[in-house]
Amino acid sequence: MQKKTVRDLSDAELRGRRALVRVDFNVPLDAAGHVGDDTRIRAALPTLQSLVARGAKVVLLSHLGRPKAAPEPKYSLEPVAQRLAELMPGTHVEFCETTDTDDAVQASERLAPGAVLVLENTRFLPGEETNDERLARELAKLGDLYVNDAFGAAHRAHASTEGVAHLLHPAVAGLLMEKELAYLGAALANPQRPFIAILGGAKISGKLDVIAQLLPKVDRLLIGGAMANTFFRAMGLETGKSLVEPDRVDLARELSNTAGDRLELPVDAVVAPELKAGVATQVVARDAIPADQAMFDVGPETVRRFGDAVRSARTVLWNGPMGVFETPPFDAGTFGVARALADATRAGATTIVGGGDSAAAIAEAGLESAVTHVSTGGGASLEFLEGKTLPGVAALDDA
Ligand code: ADP
Ligand code: MG
Numbered sequence: 001m002q003k004k005t006v007r008d009l010s011d012a013e014l015r016g017r018r019a020l021v022r023v024d025f026n027v028p029l030d031a032a033g034h035v036g037d038d039t040r041i042r043a044a045l046p047t048l049q050s051l052v053a054r055g056a057k058v059v060l061l062s063h064l065g066r067p068k069a070a071p072e073p074k075y076s077l078e079p080v081a082q083r084l085a086e087l088m089p090g091t092h093v094e095f096c097e098t099t100d101t102d103d104a105v106q107a108s109e110r111l112a113p114g115a116v117l118v119l120e121n122t123r124f125l126p127g128e129e130t131n132d133e134r135l136a137r138e139l140a141k142l143g144d145l146y147v148n149d150a151f152g153a154a155h156r157a158h159a160s161t162e163g164v165a166h167l168l169h170p171a172v173a174g175l176l177m178e179k180e181l182a183y184l185g186a187a188l189a190n191p192q193r194p195f196i197a198i199l200g201g202a203k204i205s206g207k208l209d210v211i212a213q214l215l216p217k218v219d220r221l222l223i224g225g226a227m228a229n230t231f232f233r234a235m236g237l238e239t240g241k242s243l244v245e246p247d248r249v250d251l252a253r254e255l256s257n258t259a260g261d262r263l264e265l266p267v268d269a270v271v272a273p274e275l276k277a278g279v280a281t282q283v284v285a286r287d288a289i290p291a292d293q294a295m296f297d298v299g300p301e302t303v304r305r306f307g308d309a310v311r312s313a314r315t316v317l318w319n320g321p322m323g324v325f326e327t328p329p330f331d332a333g334t335f336g337v338a339r340a341l342a343d344a345t346r347a348g349a350t351t352i353v354g355g356g357d358s359a360a361a362i363a364e365a366g367l368e369s370a371v372t373h374v375s376t377g378g379g380a381s382l383e384f385l386e387g388k389t390l391p392g393v394a395a396l397d398d399a
Contacts, residue, residue, distance in 0.1 A: 002399040003181075004172040006047060006147055013145065013170070015055040016113045020143025020168065021047065022160050022392075024152035024376065025062035025080045033074070035083040039363070040152065043376045045087060047149045047174035048116065052091055057111035059142050060084075060118045061160045063153065069126040071099055081118035091116055099124045101138040108142050122160040129158055136163030149174025151181075152377035154392030155384075165395035173396055176376065181393065183352050183373040184384050192314035192350060193219055198306065198337060200225025201320030201357065204248050209386040210319065215259055219313075222264045222306050224298045224322035224333060231256060231265050232295075237287050240271065241294040264309070268299025270323065270330060277327050296330040297323025303336035310340040311347065319355040319385070325364070335365045342370035354381035 023044045028036040035041070051058050065075040081095035092115040096107045104119055111117050119142070122128045127135030136159040140146075146168040148154065153161050154177070165171040173181070187195070197218045199207060204227040214221060223231060226243040233244050234253035256263055265286070271293040272281045283299045284290070298306070303322075310316050318341060322333035338361060341351045351371040353362050356378030362368055375381040384390060 003393060004170060004397040004399050005178045006050060006172055006174055011054050017056055017144040018059055018108050019051050019056040019145055019147055020059045021147040022061045022150045024150035026064050027080060029079060034079050038083050040376055041084055041087060043176050044149050047176060052114045055113040057113055058116040059108045061122050063123040064121050067121060067123045071124045075121050077118055077121050105141050127159055131157050131159050131163045133163060135159040136167055139164040140167040143168055146171040147174045148392055148396060149176045151177045152380050154390040155380040157391035161392035162395045169397060171396050180375055184381060187315055187317050187352055194313045195315040196220045196309055196313040197317045198222040199320050200227060200322045202226045203245060204230045205245055210382060211255060213385060213387045220262050220264060220309055221259060222309060224266055225320050228266050229295055232286060238289050238291055240289045240291050266298040266302040268301045269295040270297035270299055271295050275324060275327055281329060298333035303333055306337055307340035310344050313344060314349050316341055316344055316349055316351045318353050319358055321357055321361050325361045334361050338362050338365040338367050342367045345371050
């Protein structure tokens with residue numbers, strides 16, 4: 001799916017014209033209401049800086065949190081606009097608090113070339129999440145052209161991500177969107193081999209379609225996290241108090257049979273009687289999980305094997321933590337795999353991390369910039385890996 005990008009726009013198409021840019025500024029706010037983690041804001045800077053440098057009047061749309069189609073002060077984008085202003089020194093960045101689109105249109109027209117206007121939360125607007133065509137028509141008045149750089153929201157057909165793209169042309173992808181699609185797309189379409197995927201996380205049910213998509217494409221599929229428990233159960237192993245999805249056991253058995261030895265499960269586990277920081281733990285073989293304990297992480301021998309596999313790969317795709325990394329010491333498996341990804345990257349492999357919790361884990365490991373690409377879109381990257389069409393991308397102009 002080749003889409004036009006901001007790089008296909010001529011300077012004449014941009015200078016002095018209003019570029020309506022949908023960004024994903026859905027960032028966490030701290031207790032004081034300030035931006036907690038500005039990763040997503042920084043991820044949009046290449047697109048914004050390029051538009052500013054080329055003299056466009058940049059009008060930004062984003063959602064934040066889950067307000068219910070009405071203004072809610074705690075979900076205001078004002079602190080986000082402040083953070084953006086700090087990240088773009090020398091650029092005029094202003095915030096417009098109105099939810100009246102006519103007022104917002106006037107503000108957009110008053111902008112000087114090279115200035116940035118941050119509009120209020122799109123989810124304050126009735127019709128955003130229902131992709132109401134009337135709202136999309138109103139939003140289309142806010143720009144002379146449309147840019148979608150909100151990869152993290154591209155799996156939602158909302159008025160600001162999908163509806164407006166049909167009504168305002170050119171409608172092109174931003175640089176972040178382009179980069180996300182390029183990395184994830186190349187991994188699926190023509191990966192350098194060996195191509196290894198590592199899946200983990202809490203539930204197999206949310207990732208069945210990803211497994212089904214990836215299995216025919218990968219050379220090896222490594223499975224950790226709580227997902228592994230459901231496979232253990234399918235093998236007839238004792239899983240104790242571990243998180244298992246009983247209604248997926250048959251499916252896990254089928255997947256194992258189809259995949260054969262391309263599918264690799266943990267060989268050992270870190271178990272404990274309860275999930276608590278600093279609790280006494282034990283490393284056991286996977287066939288020796290005590291009935292009164294639960295598996296909260298993969299064991300060291302598994303980390304060694306998964307790590308060796310990762311280091312031998314040319315392309316690595318990782319989605320889902322290997323254990324409950326939020327609660328040390330159950331972070332060792334996840335961080336061990338993260339380090340293996342960093343090693344592989346240094347050796348020339350392309351390494352891609354998708355999924356919100358996996359992205360948080362790699363950041364916590366301090367290895368965000370030691371891998372090739374960390375996707376900014378949790379749900380969107382998952383849907384992309386499932387082979388689904390992302391409506392926010394499909395609506396853009398073809399290249
Ligand atoms: P992502 O957001 O990267 O796609 P998921 O949302 O699928 O990842 O899963 C992340 C969650 O899985 C984490 O909160 C982690 O604590 C949990 N998890 C991982 N391993 C286990 C385990 N063995 N038991 C219980 N929960 C686990
Ligand atoms: Mg998650």
